[in-house]
Amino acid sequence: xxxxxxxxxxxxxPSGGRRVRVDxxxxxxxxxxGDVAEFLRRAGLEIDPADVAGVPWxxxxxxxxxxxxxxxxx
Numbered sequence: 001x002x003x004x005x006x007x008x009x010x011x012x013x014p015s016g017g018r019r020v021r022v023d024x025x026x027x028x029x030x031x032x033x034g035d036v037a038e039f040l041r042r043a044g045l046e047i048d049p050a051d052v053a054g055v056p057w058x059x060x061x062x063x064x065x066x067x068x069x070x071x072x073x074x
Contacts, residue, residue, distance in 0.1 A: 005045065009036060011062030016069045033065055 009030065010019040017029040020039050027039040036058075037049040052058065053065035 005057065007040065007045075007058045009058060009060050009065070012068055012070055014070050018068060031068055036065075 006021075006023055008021045010021070012018050013029070017031045020027045020030050020036055022040070022043045022045075027043060028035070030036045030039060033052040034049045036052050037047050040047050040052075047055065
């Protein structure tokens with residue numbers, strides 16, 4: 001499905017949330033995996049929010065999908 005697509009979820013920002021990029025384009029600021037799934041859906045990639053954390057084509061920068069606030073190291 002997303003073999004040639006690169007999805008990056010950046011580390012949490014100081015104010016909370018994580019920037020999401022697909023192929024270099026910023027899609028928005030996610031505050032949970034549901035937000036990531038919605039941004040990907042809008043980009044044409046259907047994915048269940050329950051699967052977001054485990055797909056190999058999403059690059060979680062800094063911390064994993066369980067961390068969203070500034071206390072996570074943004």
